[in-house]
Amino acid sequence: MTATLFAVQVLNGLQLGVLLFLVAAGLTLVFGVMDFINLAHGVQYMLGAYLAVTFYGLTGNFFATVILAMAAALVLGLVLEVLVFRHFYDRDHLDQVLATFGVILFLNEGVRIVWGSAPLSYPAPEILQGAIPVMDGFGYPVYRIALIVAGLICAVGLWLVVARTKVGMLIRAGAANPAMLSALGVNVRQLFMVVFGFGAMLAGFAGVMAGPIFSVEPGMGDGVLILAFVVIVIGGIGSIRGAFLAALIVGLVDTLGRSFMTDIFKLFLEPSAANQVGPAIASMLIYVLMAGVLFFRPTGLFPAPGRA
């Protein structure tokens, strides 16, 4: 029974980790290549989920919804890039933080106007409903497995693009030394639009996939954004490999902490005290982890080469 519960929570942790990776990958690429800090990346995740609500209402087909919502997320991301972000590339980080914070305020409130404040949802596709038996009659939802698989496929695809294609080579070069790349005659602005649109699409995809599991509501991207920052800081800014490993670590630590911390404290504390302390410590766990990593490696576990 406990082993089953543990297995289920490990899967939940992996699933959170995969979602976090999809959000963190775009965030860290944009930062790595352009030195641009985009707080609005979380609302792009939220937009993905809201767009999916609308497209699901129109088509009634989950897979069509995924494709349409990703395309729309890409377009909206590029619109944001043209309207707002490109005016702030040359500014300092504080200006970028404030401007993208303005975008967050606008979009969080905007979805409230368009879709209302109440949480919305849409179902997982029929083909992915039901559960896979994990152990003696205990099932794990197929959709969550599919999410993990889809996320892993994305991760592999992203790795292939970054490690094996010309665009990927430019992205890596940009992350390592943007000034040199631009001196070599590469149009860094154009490269950035590609990276940015790609990142917005990944975040949107994560939002679409998260919709059937979490409720779709204004501000849903904010918590994910902070977690993505923790992932990036632990993994090392600009590093896709670091983001991937750190996302899995953060997903697992957070999920397992929340499920078992109270029980662990019950081993040596009064149950009432454990019920108090457990959840509080569990919610701090990944930040403690982050602080620990930074203490020993201030640039994260796998910093992108050239960026120290």
Next chain:
Amino acid sequence: MPGGITRGRAISAILLIAFAVLPLVAEATGQGYLTNIASRVMIYAIAALSLDLILGYGAMVSFGHAAFIGIGAYAVGISAEHNLWEGTLTIPMAMLAAGLFALVTGAISLRTRGVYFIMITLAFGQMAYYTASSLSAYGGDDGLTIWGRSEFLGNPVLEDDTALYFFVLACLALCWWFASRVVDSRFGRVIAGVRENRARMAAVGFDPYRHQLVAYVIAGMMAGLAGALLANHAEFVSPAYMSWQRSGDLIIMVVLGGMGSLYGAVLGAVAYLALEDVLAGFTEHWRVIFGPMLILIVLYARGGIARAFRREGRDG
């Protein structure tokens, strides 16, 4: 720049006098509710002052500043829950708790630079937020109602809104004076020096890390005081005080007012809350207007309100 300093002092004095006569004017014109709003404005002005000390003078972009406010507020709220109302105890406790949090998180955060620092302070702010949310004994997500205000030597003097107003004003004046002393001191110059050229300050023999950490703790304690006042004003604390959006609001106040000028921070708090109030009067969805406005301000109005008071071509 002696001219700039005098001008700054004059503006500070005018602002403080305006705050001092506001309750009288509000009473005379039959708009007593203004006193209540102005108390809140002054509380946020204290918080903005504290953030300006590290952000404006030290270029430390702390995105977790609301956590200090929340910790200060919870110190008062939790004390009240255990029937401890004595403000001479709870308010120093609030400052101490916030200062301790600043010391621990600052010691870790300040090991990093630039964007890492922004993200880490953000993460620590969230840590405080989620911790408060999981304190089920003290209201958890719903927050904690405080059934009264702090007492002083057993006297519930703050129960009167006007008394609270002048108490907050006194705190603001004190913090303002203290902050200006810090800024003008040798310590303050080291902080500003580290902002300009860290390596040079280190070469001259100052320890940048230690100076920054002390500044961070001072700012944390001041924000903790603001939190204690906020808990008294609202007679309520909730995790929402610590949300990262609140930290963003504080940064906006400082930038709106003009970084690196103390009266700018106070003006920024006044302007931000007034703007929020006015826009909220138009529509409940005021953030839809405020968001783009913020982008335009950052794009075109660097230097903030304080810049308007400075002489042309000078940047002090």
